[in-house]
Amino acid sequence: MPLILFNKPFQVMSQFSAHPERETLADYIKIPNVYPAGRLDADSEGLLLLTDDGKLQHEISNPRHKQPKTYLAQVEGDASQEVLQRLRDPLNLGDFVTQKSEARLIQEPGWLWPRNPPIRERKSQPTSWIALTISEGKNRQVRRMTAAVGLPTLRLVRIAIGPFSLATHPLLPGEWREVDPLELER
Incomplete structure (x- = not known):
């Protein structure tokens, strides 16, 4: 039962089935019968786990198992301690x-690869980098959280x-x- 770590590029769909306009996991991973344990939307990049084991897939993606997920978010605006x-704290998203x-506020990660295409930059609007760790992973949760606090x-x-x-x-x-x-159990 393989467990695959995959660095999903920007604009790639977290699915194996064909998409009319975008690349999918099938363009990168040629191992039969593996499926993503969780998703990343097309606008997000980074770590995605895949497996052919349904029980393991459930253990990774189900919020009851509390697998923490850490994200680096470049946000528009200055992230104050109050906003962090x-x-x-629990945040009402509606x-x-x-x-x-x-x-926590972090420096721009020097090891991070450049995004293609690059993000839009506005000279009049500063940006901040935040490291955010959650254990839920609902649809677009991190983006919704940062937007809810004005970033x-x-x-x-x-x-x-x-x-x-x-x-x-x-x-x-x-x-x-x-x-x-x-390694997941350790």
Whole structure:
């Protein structure tokens, strides 16, 4: 039962079925019968886990198993300590209230690959980088959280799921590697 770590490029769909306008996982991963454990929207980049084991897929993607997911978000505006605290606390997004999260201001990550195409830049509008760790992963949750506190997301990169991180398993966009699924239990 393979467990695949994949660095999903920007604008690639988190599906194997064909898409009329965009690349999909099938353009990068040629292993039969593996499926993503969770998703990243087309506008997001970064770590995606895939497996052929339904039980493992459920364990990774189900919020009850609390696999923390860490994202780096480049946001429009200055992220104050007050705004970061609002991100850490449960946040009402209208259709649900988030669980507590971890949020901190970081320097622009020098190791991060350039996005293609690059994000739009406005000289009159500063940007900030936030590291945000959540355990839920609802649809577009991080983007909705940053927007709710007045910091729209410009770039979103998932760098870790549970024990798997692009820091310890470096992959460029479009690259993948197989890992031992037992690492998830450790």
